[in-house]
Amino acid sequence: KAGVTQTPRYLIKTRGQQVTLSCSPISGHRSVSWYQQTPGQGLQFLFEYFSETQRNKGNFPGRFSGRQFSNSRSEMNVSTLELGDSALYLCASSLAELDRNYEQYFGPGTRLTVT
């Protein structure tokens, strides 16, 4: 069974631009969560999607948004990029909603650099 895939793996953008990251979950998984990892803040929860609905969102500004498609693939978008958005963005998939405590499987991440 293929694991969680994320594209692109690396990305360099300029301040003020926007970016879209993609995540394809493990086949059959309906929950996709996104996380941001920076050296200063560590791992932080961004949002969770289940069956095309956002169930939960972390403490991030409205510039961070996402969506999930009917095939469970998910995208996250960051608009008006700031230098502080430079981070490793990880997605994880799970069979069911996060609060049902099924195991999560992480993708390799997208490393975003904002210059």
Place this chain on the structure above:
Amino acid sequence: KNEVEQSPQNLTAQEGEFITINCSYSVGISALHWLQQHPGGGIVSLFMLSSGKKKHGRLIATINIQEKHSSLHITASHPRDSAVYICAVRDYGGSQGNLIFGKGTKLSVKP
């Protein structure tokens, strides 16, 4: 104060040593996760537990719900165990399963 505290932040061990990493949390939780992150960045879920103890190979994870504390033990450590180990708790409060992460423990096992 962070809701999830890990100790130590950094740990260097000789191959074969017994290793313990600790995690304390202050929120009510429905589950606690131990994650492993290698230098390339990929994260692997090691354990998810809500009570008692779990064992997988040389790794053992325990949790004490009353004391809000969990430990990850590695027996007979090996250089390939070198990684960052992250504790995360699933808050059962109003956040619908939001994961809250510790800052991680960087383990280096020398041959």
